[in-house]
Amino acid sequence: MEGKRYLVPARLHRVEQELQRSRFITTVAPAPTVEEAKAFITRVREEFADANHNCWAYVVGPPGSTGMAGMSDDGEPHGTAGRPMLTALLHSGVGDVAVVVTRYFGGTLLGKGGLVRAYTGCVQQALENLPTTERVRKARLRIELEYASVDGVRRMLAAHEAETLSEEYAATVGYQLAIPVTRLEAFQAALLDLTNGQVLLEVLDPEE
Template sequence: MADRYPIPASFHRVEETIKRSRFITSLGHAPDLESARAFVAAVKEEFPDATHNCWAFNAGPPGDTAFVGLSDDGEPSGTAGKPMLTALLHSGVGEIAAVVTRYFGGTKLGTGGLVRAYTSMVNLGLETLPTRDMVITVRRALSIPYPAVTLFKRMLPEFEAEVAEETFAEDAGFLVELPEERASAFADAVTQLTDGRAVIREK
């Protein structure tokens, strides 16, 4: 699994008319199954008079199928939820939920047309979706000699590390949170800075 990957930065919505049917795509952040289901429920509540509120979500890293869900919501089986989920899984974005709301305009699209419509509506939303990095972080407890504290604090930004707690006893103690991908290099740098006198533990 990647140490960081893009996730939706905020709620996002796009709309398009396809053969007189109005399609509205709503995209949101879904870090777990509960929030994905809550997102779907909220959109369905917003458009209770829609012909269909089809949905799909991937509540895990990009392309991961461990926490996914989908629904055709009355459209012919396999024409909405599945193509929507496929588009999400191939998007490179993780922790994402999508609801495509349809107001039927009187012209039938056929099964192939529906697959294309629901796929294109998810992709349309993804094209302009604002994203931010989901960074997997770890915590390290450190004990370092006092003379090294100033230089230690100066090096933190280089490793995207943040101090969560400080304690001052015989040595200076710090609880630091940082990206998992930087942890090894960070430990090496602290060891070098303190001439091997630092004590580093995983938390």
């Protein structure tokens, strides 16, 4: 389970520039899943349906990860748009990110090298001023403990950045928590110490 914190786009971000009379519009958006990346690409393609090209790339997951990545030249010569765009994303230090570069052809041919430089530069320019936020991978926990431990556990939650999802009071007290994966091991150790081992703890599926 990957516990790393990493930067992701905070919101949709767009920049525009003109190169050799062609108009390039670069749109960047958060893409926490492949489905959301593809839905974003579809929206931009529909918005600029009259453009000559809507080239795209996305990286779902931590920065630099290629397990869930995609790209398209959308009619540009093979390897001149999607691949350089994806390379720029992979080296950006940002994860869960999708980008579409829309091109309105201005009549001047850029050549293969010029296209690679243009599409790379568009993505890099958009990323320079991209508003970002930190994504923290979380796990969901279920704990069950005695009433005597409740006050101590409640004090612990904030220290470990744990969020209470639900509480249940019966013969014992049950909590469902969301906690950063990086804090999980320390929280488990502190919980066992606080309750003298009198606690049931179950790690549920990671929260995306």
